[in-house]
Every structure is written in C-alpha cells, then in structure tokens.
Amino acid sequence: METTDPSSQPQSKQFSFSFFNNLWSKESTIITLHELYLQETSPLWKPKTESYRKLKGRPDRENEAKMTKDSMPVVIVEGICRPHCSHAAANLEKMSSLAMYDLDHCGQRTLEIKNLLCQLPYVT
Incomplete structure (x- = not known):
C-alpha cells in the first residue's frame, strides 16, 4: 500500500486579491483565485454584464452604460490594496505576482506582447 506524505507534494501558491463592490468603493475584501473563479462562473454577475453589453452597443445610452460598468465589482488581480483605500496602483501593498492585461487594439502583436x-x- 502506497501512502503519500503531504510534505512531499509540491507547494501550490495561494493567490489572493482585493475585491471591491464597485469602481468607487474604498472598502475591499480579500478573495482567493478559487473564490474569484466561482464568482465568475456563477450566474451572479451575468445579468449586469449582459445589461452593460447591450447598453454599450447603443451610442445613445453611453452614459447609462458607464454608470452600469462603474457599479460592477472590481478585482485587483495584481494583489492586495491597503485597507480603506481605493484600488489605485499607489495603494497596492502586497503583490500576487499575477497580472491581467487588456490587449485590445494591439493588432497582430498579441503573442509578442504575451511573450x-x-x-x-x-510576473508568474
């Protein structure tokens, strides 16, 4: 019978992030990558996301689209922000070693930029 000693297993890094209820919030909670995944794959944010996408597609509803987007949750994948502060880069106090980038409008350079x-x- 084979047993596995947990200390012989490779250590997996636990990624944690600051989670803000909306763009303007200065109060955050700390969530793990797994918790973020569960929220993203649940129906929790789907109605608001679909509403934003519909509004964004209509130039006459641009302000309403911006207000909807600003009311959506913000996750700082790069790490954890100081308590009771905004999600501004200057308030980042602990790095996760992860980064999230929006690579729209980079033409055929996406692979080059990723490399x-x-x-x-x-960056992990």
Missing part, C-alpha cells in the same frame, strides 16, 4: 510579459521576473 514579453512572460519574461518579467515579477
């Missing part, structure tokens, strides 16, 4: 990001020593 450059992978070379950074502080």
Whole structure:
C-alpha cells in the first residue's frame, strides 16, 4: 500500500486579491483565485454584464452604460490594496505576482506582447 506524505507534494501558491463592490468603493475584501473563479462562473454577475453589453452597443445610452460598468465589482488581480483605500496602483501593498492585461487594439502583436510579459521576473 502506497501512502503519500503531504510534505512531499509540491507547494501550490495561494493567490489572493482585493475585491471591491464597485469602481468607487474604498472598502475591499480579500478573495482567493478559487473564490474569484466561482464568482465568475456563477450566474451572479451575468445579468449586469449582459445589461452593460447591450447598453454599450447603443451610442445613445453611453452614459447609462458607464454608470452600469462603474457599479460592477472590481478585482485587483495584481494583489492586495491597503485597507480603506481605493484600488489605485499607489495603494497596492502586497503583490500576487499575477497580472491581467487588456490587449485590445494591439493588432497582430498579441503573442509578442504575451511573450514579453512572460519574461518579467515579477510576473508568474
């Protein structure tokens, strides 16, 4: 019979992030990558996301689309922000070693940019 000693298993990194209820909130909670995944795959944010997408597609509803987007949750994948502070970069106090980038409008350079990001020593 084979037993597995837990200390012989590779250590997995626990990623944690600051989670804000909306764009303007200064109060955050700390969530794990697994908790973020569960929220993203649940129907929790789906109605608001679909509403935003519909409004965004209509130029006459631009302000309403912005207000809807601003009311949606904000996750700081790069790490944890100081308590009772905004999600501004200056308030980031603990890095997760993860980064999230929006690569729209980079043409055919997406792969090149991804490869450059992978070379950074502080990004997992």
